[in-house]
Amino acid sequence: MNNKFSKIYFDPYLCFSLFLLSTLGLFFLYSASNADIALVLKQSAYVALGFLIMIGVSQADPDLFRRTSALFLIFSIFLLAITFLFGPEINGAQRWVRIGSFSFQSSELLKLSLPIFIANFLFDKRLPIQPKEMVVTLSIIILAFILVARQPDLGTGLIVALSGLFVLFLSGLSWSFIGGLFAILVICSPLIWNVLLQPFQQQRIATLFNPESDPFGAGWNIIQSKIAIGSGGIFGKGFGEGSQTQLNFLPETKTDFIFSVIGEEFGFLGVFLLLSLYFFILMRCLYLALSARDRFCRLVIGGISLTFAANLIINLSMVVGLLPVVGMPLPFISKGGSSLISLFFAFGIITSMGTHKKFLPQ
16 A cells, blocks of 8 residues: 555554454564563563554655665575574574674574575566476575475474475476475475484474373473463463463473463464454455555565465464474564564565555556
């Protein structure tokens, strides 16, 4: 939506729904952190900064993103290299770039720069996508995945790969090629297991199939998460009344398993309302993609929106025991400054692509 009086590009439906989702996130975080006011205030500051970034990014013409897509990708990879060389090691992983007191997860930018670059590379190519173009695109996606997965951060690496694959799919990839790619992935799965996966990642996958085999060790997180969600019932136990959460049985309540807190304290009704809000945001993004001014904008909106949906689905599947625990935050809800800022940045790009229209000659 272009406000003709102030010349500010924004989408009121997207802005309001993201404001509501972020506000609910602060509300849930307050309970999940056992009423840690300092943490909630810090997260509130990130939300305010994120909105300013989203509005600012929304004003940029989509051609700016197209012209600078290669530089954006190179800068993102450069940040990853800096992380490998100088990033602090936290819990056995190097994922952060520290600037003073502020830490930023460098792979977050790659989730945006990769789909924008691939959209720019493919948007003017004839359909169906030719083998040469597919090889180039897949090579870049695989390289980006390996760089992130070796931090190690398999969850974010998967999201980075999907962000590129979604754009490739939307560009006109044939279903036969997708089937062949899946077959290659299955054939290479032993190599992936033995070379790419760390021992703790292998243990998480093995635990998925039988968490009860080690209920007080590797299976603890999934078991406690299921108990928390299942005990919420229809209406939940009430705000701040979740026993699994408040008695510290449930792990990582502020990050990976905050959805379990919501399920326990607000029940099926609270979960339904939250997921309805996510669904509305995704449908609005779909509308913006369909009404965007050109194929490049449609590819970028589609790629980023599907990446957002994949992030959400992976987190939900993880906390109910359908996928291994891979360290995936719940978008706009979980604690984390860099994740939150990158999400607002992403929706700023979506708003820019969806609201800037080409002017027709009079």
